[in-house]
Amino acid sequence: MKKIWLHNKLVPAAQAKVSVLDRGFLYGDGVYEAVRVYQGKIFRAHHHWKRLAGSLKAIHMKIPWSGDYLTKACLATAKANGLPEALVRVTLSRGEGDLGYDPRTARHPTLTVIATPIRSDMAQLWKNGVKVKIVKVRRNHVKSLNPAIKHTNALNGILAKIEALKSGAFEGVFLNLDGNLAEGTISNIFIVKAGRIKTPSLDCGILDGVTRHAVLELARRMKIPVTETKIPEREFYSSQEKFLTSTTMEVMPVGRPGPLTRRLQSALRALIARELKIRL
Structure with missing residues (x-):
């Protein structure tokens, strides 16, 4: 069964659920990065996390996870899915909050990490x-x-x-x-x-x-x-x-x-x- 990283752990895909009040779902209020795993290693992870930090700053959003943490989450997710070669997407939304554009009620961001195979015809x-x-x-x-x-x-x-x-x-x-x-x-x-x-x-x-x-x-x-x-x-x-x-x-x-x-x-x-x- 496919595994997905949700917040701070791997869970079966069927259990990887996000609230319908999550601002990422309602408004596309979030950012993401996609990294390439080669033989269990990420190419230029630091460059990706530096860009992610810029995206987060631009939308006035803070997260509790470091680049090193995200690297470990990406590699753990790829490994759990049996993918030494993978595209891994890290998605961060502002989290669950009240309806409306005011983001201040969203206090806990949502983190998901999803690993997928590289297309076979590349x-x-x-x-x-x-x-x-x-x-x-x-x-x-x-x-x-x-x-x-x-x-x-x-x-x-x-x-x-x-x-x-x-x-x-x-x-x-x-x-x-x-x-x-x-x-x-x-x-x-x-x-x-x-x-x-x-x-x-x-x-x-x-x-x-x-x-x-x-x-x-x-x-x-x-x-x-x-x-x-x-x-x-x-x-x-x-x-x-x-x-x-x-x-x-x-x-x-x-x-x-x-x-x-x-x-x-x-x-x-x-x-x-x-x-x-x-x-x-």
Whole structure:
């Protein structure tokens, strides 16, 4: 039976229950992180918990759990479900409170940790690439609901995902309100033109992805020209290579993988293996 971490212990999934008065359920009032477990180890856990701390601060929410505690909970949950390779999601809501937007009655946050297997066709997708669609729905504006906050109010992404799936695409890619590239529903986007890598800058209204950061770091180390900037939609279509990055996808080619995409795929896998002291 599947096990889920609830508050401070593992419980069978059937017993992992949250109140209907929980503000996460009622209002999407919470934040989350998704970490990748490789052979029982988390890649760059500290980066994830640092970002989580930023999300919590942005929504004025405090929790009693440390990053070390969350790491242990993630690994224990993956292990309890027999998953040495896993995607593990940590969800934190403000907790149970009275009806209404006033959050002050929610005094005890809710913590859940859920581990799921990595999709079995990932290697095939890395080899052949995926289809994406630039969707009509735009990314939330930073002055409305900042995409830099990894929050649980996901309807913006869900609507984009529905639109992408209807077109037969693997992932939907947002434009921001200025008409420039932003990000995917669960990924960051990169393009390659004339041997130079470009990716939307953080001020385009995007999440500061942990894998995005690692790829930028690798590209600079490998002396590949890379720019974080504003990218008009037309440049997406005229680029020679495109790829997505995320905790689950690592470096995912869009369409047929090009040479720079392949180099970065290999470099990221090598970085993960080196930092975690494992073989991939």
